[in-house]
Amino acid sequence: MPDLKLLEYLESYLTENRRERFNKVLPKRTKHFTVATEDVYQLHNTSAVMRSCDVFGIQEVHIVEEANSKRIDAEIAMGAQKWVDLYRYHTTKSCIKDLKAKGYQIVATTPHAQDCDLIDFDITKKSCFFFGRETEGLSQQIIDNADCFLKIPMVGFTESLNISVSAAIILQNVTAQLRKSNIKWELSEKELIEKRFDWVSKTIKNYDAIVTHYNSKI
Secondary structure, eight states, X not given: OOOHHHHHHHHXXXXXXXXXXXXHHGGGOBSSEEEEEESOOSHHHHHHHHHHHHHTTBOEEEEEOSSOOOOOOHHHHTTHHHHSEEEEESOHHHHHHHHHHTTOEEXXXXXXTTEEEGGGOOTTSOEEEEEOBTTTBSOHHHHHHOSEEEEOOOOSSOOOOOHXXXXXXXXXXXXXXXXHXXXXXXXXXXXXXXXXXXXXXXXXXXXXXXXXXXXXTO
């Protein structure tokens, strides 16, 4: 059982503005949708996708680094790496297995013979949106394991978008629809408490010392 009194004690160390910010942001977080990037080469693209996830309330991000292993660019992510949960995988296979075990359908964001326009996407299903490499796109392994294919309709001469732009467009659209629906998309009470602890621990200086002091007084 989480120690709610400890949590309240820890949150007393936050500024009023930070407490209000947590209380405003956390109820809008969701795990109904999540995002995965597959061997994205340009560091700033992965970082920018993570930033978009934070902006639109996506709590979890999955990064496959089978060929390219890079750190998150803090400048591009703008601190988003503190507020979203990052999962890293050495293989695409292990990422797909993990996501499917959690009940997610695999959504390949790429044109396909059986693709779906963004406006027609079924938001009722838990979904992970996969974004591929800048030049090659998604691997055949993702294509073969995809439950559906999603595309952003384009009417200009340009036939593709940067992956970070694509992610932002898709996430803004599906999360806006989600919050207008009757779907239970919010985090559970247990997840909310766990995330409060997590965010507090990443905000307070000398967190461990403060917890030790609290426990010594019990």
